[in-house]
Amino acid sequence: MSQLSKINAFIELGKFLNQFSLSENLKNPSVKHNDTFFDRFVSLIELSQSHNGWFTPEQVYFSIQSWAEALTDDNLKNWLSAYSFTTNEPKRIGLILAGNIPLVGFHDFLSVLISGHHAVVKTSSNDQKLLPFLAEYLMAIEPELENFITFTEGKLENFDAVIATGSNNTARYFEFYFKDKPSIIRKSRNSVAVLNGKETKEDLENLGEDIFRYFGLGCRNVSKLFVPKGYDFKNFFEAIYKYGDIIHYEKYANNYDYNKAVFLMSLFKLLDNEFLTLKEDSSYASPISSVFYEPYEDIKAIENRLNDDAEMIQCVVSNNLIPNSIPFGQTQKPKLWDYADNVDTLQFLIDLK
CATH class of the missing domain: 3.40.309.10 (Aldehyde Dehydrogenase; Chain A, domain 2)
Structure with missing residues (x-):
């Protein structure tokens, strides 16, 4: 499956997400698969707070709109233009996701698929619904993606590398458990x-x-x-x-x-x-x-x-008081190239042998 096909699938996902906002959910007739997914997504958003009391409609819609703005043709091309992609055999990448904010693990999921690998995803118990739904939409756009996405509820097994996010305590467990695998282990910041x-x-x-x-x-x-x-x-x-x-x-x-x-x-x-x-x-x-x-x-x-x-x-x-600081009001609007912990996730994935 070509990288271009995957990029196009995420662009279509961005168009789908762009229909949803706190003020109005407005169906765009040009968006693919709306008959199957639009009303279901509205229901999922409305039920999110029942799944996690912190996931109010306002917060979920904010996350959705942030990703709608990120998943454009220009943004994806700008992000990926800085990398040289290889044709290595796809690896199985275990993703252990946090659940503190809606879709917090989506960037890792995106990076794994764009780099040509297979995502083996263990969602947080606090955010089990949103990412699997978006993965289902992606597979409707590009059915071959079904061969690259696996969600698991049990013990994470059969993987070649791992990206895990947790607290400082769980990070110590991750570092021990995954010591023999290439990994990115994220702690509390x-x-x-x-x-x-x-x-x-x-x-x-x-x-x-x-x-x-x-x-x-x-x-x-x-x-x-x-x-x-x-x-x-x-x-x-x-x-x-x-x-x-x-x-x-x-x-x-x-x-x-x-x-x-x-x-x-x-x-x-x-x-x-x-x-x-x-x-x-x-x-x-x-x-x-x-x-x-x-x-x-x-x-x-x-x-x-x-x-x-x-x-x-x-x-x-700050207002440029500290070098490389972020302007006020922008912390929750990272670009695709703004990596958590300043660790280049995509380069890590590209370098896997």
Whole structure:
């Protein structure tokens, strides 16, 4: 099966996904296989929150639209143009996917198929429905893909290499279990924002998107702020007020109440706006509904620290205060060539012998 056929299948998938948004699901008569898949996908989206309480329609639609925007002819060609593909015998690539946000493992799935390998997929129990549905659509577009996609519910077996994503604890298990196989093992990471007090209201509103999208469950969500010493959080709290409805989601509200109570019982000093707590803390990983912050005096010292802690950091957000940082509001809109943990998944797959 040619790579071009697979690329075209993903382009068609992008067109299919582009019909669905929070404001309106609008059927495009030119999209293939809509009679079979359109209404089923709407039902699946509506039921997603029953499968995982964090997968509200708003969050699922955001993920779908992000992939619709990514899976275009131009984006796929731009991404793949940087690589030289070989004609090695296809390998069976085990994919152990996370389930913290909708379709979080889709990029690995895409990379395996585009590189010519067979995807052996073990989905997370928290996200078992969306990817198999999209795989079914791909196979309807290009039936030969059925020979390249396997979903497994049991023990991952009969594979040549593995890409596994989990917590720091599960990563240790993965590293031992897969020590004899080529692998990419992803651990927990967090994202940070570096402020200097000159950010506009729009910047801070966009920072709210980086914090609250997917309820803060993703590794690309900002969980830590570096702020200049003496920083006044008044403008920050005013800018993120627009996200206040998040407290009406029961699972988020429960986390807010619990984590706030734990902090207060421990006599920690908090800043609080009734839907987000800010706690001064040197750690990167804050609990849901809370963001840690840390004052600084020397921006260069922060740059050096982030370089030293690179294996703990997924994204850095700033107005060009830190080299290679991401603009505010863009953490959950990665490009196809933005790899998790800065590990080039596609090159890893191409290099397999």
